[in-house]
Amino acid sequence: MSNSQPKSPSPSRVLRFVFVALLALALAGSATFGQGSWSLGPLRLLIRHASAPLAYAVKDLATLMSYSFLRGVGGVAFSETASPAHDLVGKEIALSYSRWSADGERLRVRIDGDSYVLPVYDWVLLPVAEYADSEYHACVSLFGPQAEFTAEANAYDIVYHEALQDTLLGMRVLQADIRLMVLNSAWALPSYGGVTVLGAGEQAPASLNREAARIIDAIVWEHDFRSWVLTDVDVDVEIGLTGNTVTLSGDPYYIFWTLDRERLEELVADAAHYASIGDSFRYGVVMDEIDRLPYEVVEPTRDLNLAREMLREYNQPVYDAAAETMRLAAFFRYVKATSPWGWTAFLSEMSGRTPSPRVATPTEWTQPGE
Numbered sequence: 001m002s003n004s005q006p007k008s009p010s011p012s013r014v015l016r017f018v019f020v021a022l023l024a025l026a027l028a029g030s031a032t033f034g035q036g037s038w039s040l041g042p043l044r045l046l047i048r049h050a051s052a053p054l055a056y057a058v059k060d061l062a063t064l065m066s067y068s069f070l071r072g073v074g075g076v077a078f079s080e081t082a083s084p085a086h087d088l089v090g091k092e093i094a095l096s097y098s099r100w101s102a103d104g105e106r107l108r109v110r111i112d113g114d115s116y117v118l119p120v121y122d123w124v125l126l127p128v129a130e131y132a133d134s135e136y137h138a139c140v141s142l143f144g145p146q147a148e149f150t151a152e153a154n155a156y157d158i159v160y161h162e163a164l165q166d167t168l169l170g171m172r173v174l175q176a177d178i179r180l181m182v183l184n185s186a187w188a189l190p191s192y193g194g195v196t197v198l199g200a201g202e203q204a205p206a207s208l209n210r211e212a213a214r215i216i217d218a219i220v221w222e223h224d225f226r227s228w229v230l231t232d233v234d235v236d237v238e239i240g241l242t243g244n245t246v247t248l249s250g251d252p253y254y255i256f257w258t259l260d261r262e263r264l265e266e267l268v269a270d271a272a273h274y275a276s277i278g279d280s281f282r283y284g285v286v287m288d289e290i291d292r293l294p295y296e297v298v299e300p301t302r303d304l305n306l307a308r309e310m311l312r313e314y315n316q317p318v319y320d321a322a323a324e325t326m327r328l329a330a331f332f333r334y335v336k337a338t339s340p341w342g343w344t345a346f347l348s349e350m351s352g353r354t355p356s357p358r359v360a361t362p363t364e365w366t367q368p369g370e
Contacts, residue, residue: 052159054073079233088239093109155366171362173325209313209314230253256301258295
């Protein structure tokens with residue numbers, strides 16, 4: 001999210017009796033985590049207050065690259081709608097949820113009446129369906145209303161789309177946002193009370209892939225930029241078939257951006273002046289110019305996209321969770337658009353189901369200043 005390398009925040013203490021209780025629940029596979037902290041190497045991501053709902057929509061690349069979006073979100077945002085492969089064009093695609101089937105086999109896809117498999121576990125399926133049903137596309141941001149940046153420390157206020165808050169998928173998407181900031185730590189998965197929390201089908205990385213980290217670091221940190229967004233804007237997500245399995249193609253990518261900071265300061269001062277004298281017309285003109293200030297830093301965007309396999313080698317669970325969120329949301333938006341009544345019925349079949357393991361997502365991360 002930021003192009004400054006964070007130092008390790010001071011660890012917060014976790015009461016022993018809370019740790020014991022939560023550990024027992026975690027080992028039972030249905031943990032509910034309360035206030036405390038998540039550990040990611042030496043970093044501590046704190047649970048201290050409720051997260052304000054993240055409610056931003058993305059219409060196109062211009063919206064994504066607007067200063068109002070980048071200042072308020074940055075982070076991760078997926079907005080595309082999938083399209084069928086050539087041989088599926090014109091065919092009816094419908095979904096159902098079989099709650100009595102094994103986890104990972106509950107999503108059923110019917111194409112012109114024939115049944116197909118799309119393997120996805122409930123800890124991903126349930127929040128993504130709710131996310132795709134929303135009008136908002138921003139997944140996670142470090143720039144919530146309580147964020148505060150000073151010379152002494154950067155206090156990030158972590159906010160989530162309502163569908164991803166307090167879910168393990170929300171944790172994975174958050175890590176997809178911050179991993180470029182902490183390459184020495186984010187190769188691992190976060191733990192709570194010493195327990196690495198895994199979703200069904202996941203396997204925690206055993207060690208840092210130094211070659212992948214070296215390549216990513218060389219691509220990213222040799223360029224001057226202000227921040228980035230993990231997005232799918234202009235990515236073609238295609239619905240296909242391989243045998244009896246539905247396939248979804250496409251990968252998210254980081255788009256890096258910057259702006260003329262001196263010009264921004266000038267325009268902010270102008271906007272404040274026009275607001276103080278009640279000149280709404282000139283105020284609006286200045287605010288429009290501010291919105292158009294950001295521009296893409298092409299080289300890291302291009303090079304990291306070409307090296308995205310290194311991102312997966314660096315931390316496969318995080319890469320796969322973000323990519324599956326993007327693809328599945330795009331697929332669900334297509335089904336919702338082409339079969340709204342069927343989509344409503346599909347959602348009703350999942351009513352009352354909650355993803356497991358149950359977690360509390362962190363809402364604060366303080367990075368000490370230089």
